[in-house]
Amino acid sequence: MKGLRIALPGGTLLEGACDLLRSAGVARLDPARFERELSVHHDDDIYVKVRPTDVPVYVEMGACECGIVGKDVLWESDRECYELADLGFGHCRLVLAAPRDSAIARGQWPQSLRVATKYPASARRFFAARSMNVVVIQLHGSVELAPQTGLADCVLDITATGRTMAANDLVEVAVAGASTARLIANHAALKTRNDAVGGLATALRRAAAVRMAEGAA
């Protein structure tokens, strides 16, 4: 076996992942190319585009040696992978948000709460620290609708800019976590392909540090 198989997340992180791979000198990949092909060969490596939640699955099972995925996905995944590097892009926060006119938005936390979320495991961890009577309702999209329709009292969801929340008249009540893109690796691959996996980690970490320094400057 020569090259690495690397899982990239489809969606909002794909462009950032391709950018970082390019600036790290690892691969020149055009994100648009993944609209036509699900897997792209580059030098000896193979890049596959999969759903973000599937990245840890491919990596844990050894179908890919490495993957790039948001920390928010790892919060929800029980897949055992090595998390090698914070890649410094794809910033977003996991926040508890409630309708502007609700009691909780005014800082009065009720005894019991119905929370709609795409992040049930994170929700359980977040509320475990607070002795509250919480019913978690797992949805797969458009959680902002849940308070409007009376399905839930509030939502626990990812936000990058806060615009979608504001547009739906939701205000942030608490921050449950902050997420960025991460490089993950298969357990055995880290041991048996240490040069290749370690080399990729070093290159991406260095490129991410350069970008963060540029961003700060």
Place this chain on the structure above:
Amino acid sequence: MRGPDALPPQAINHGRADGFVDHLVGPAASRRRLTDAFIETFESWGFGFMVTPLIEPLDTIAAGVGGAQQSALFRFMDSDGELLALVGERTVSVARVVATQLREGPFPLRLCYAGPVLRNQPLNAGRRRESLQAGCELLGATGLAADAECIALAAAALERGGVEHIQVDVGHADFIPGLLDSAGLEGGARDEVLAALARRDLVAVESALANTEMADAERRLLLAFPTLRGGREILDTAASGLRGERPQRALRELAELWDLIDAHAITDRVQLDLGAVRDWDYYTGPTFEVFSADSGFALGSGGRYDTLLSRFGSPLPATGFVLHVDRCHDSMVRTGAIHGSPPVLRISWDEHGYTEALALARAARERSLVCACDLLEGGDGDVHVSASGRLSAPQGGTEYPTLDSAVSALASHQQ
């Protein structure tokens, strides 16, 4: 075309529990042969084969394994109300036996086992709920020669089983905790780093260390974690700039262990891995994992666990390992290293030829051929016995004058 509407209203599993698999004829046989190869190797190194129950009291298991493993047990209650569980691993059972029935020795005691283990894995995760483990335990020996023997035996068993391209990673369970302690990391910060390492979250390790007063050399060593691997030379690199007796002792033990592994002539398959992350509550000394370039999972793992037996009232040093038969078998199937069973030869016969056909089958089996006689007359086998007792290839082909020549003809079919 049958559309999605044609899905039955509920899953029909035809009587098999979800998450379990049937091993059908060919793969079941090669899996058993692989297990046999492991056990035969263990026995040839003087490890006595023993069998422990599939079920243990929950208390027994809880004395040995941590919370995460306990929560993945299949549990139930017997008629007396005792909580029982299907075993999720078998070292604890062996430890229980040794601490109770074999506590008088003679030591060192070499034991091996093979059997199913069960884990209540989530459905549809692609993970096995039932898998086969074969392992060895070497009890009552403190010296590193015992650890080296286990590493060499694990490698030997895998190779005898036909598992290719193996790589053994040897680490030390006390190196990282000792490093943290001698660096003055205490309480919450220490636990945070160890927990992050256990989760294999190196990003969290880095941020946890950033908030500590740790010396640069030690911080660099911990952050270089995934790359702290190689031959004996990495021990010198690691030792420079390292304070504290505990991590230094771990490094000295690894150096001695490396020389012993060298004496077993397997250093070409072994790497030292100072960043090895293992269960720190369970392991007390050298640990190892076996990988293959052909599998994304560890094929085997082991290490020294000197405190386990004291939990059963008989303090005894112990070291051992387990091989994951199904993972090994999977990787061999993927690489085409599994050889199928030989085809079953068929002996057909005409009226009155049955007795002769059975005699031919007996003679063939004596030569280790795999054959079966037709149950009804008039078939068309690899060798046919006519009504007059004549032996021939099917459909009046080549005639075989003697039983021996017919057996030889069968043998050529089976090759």
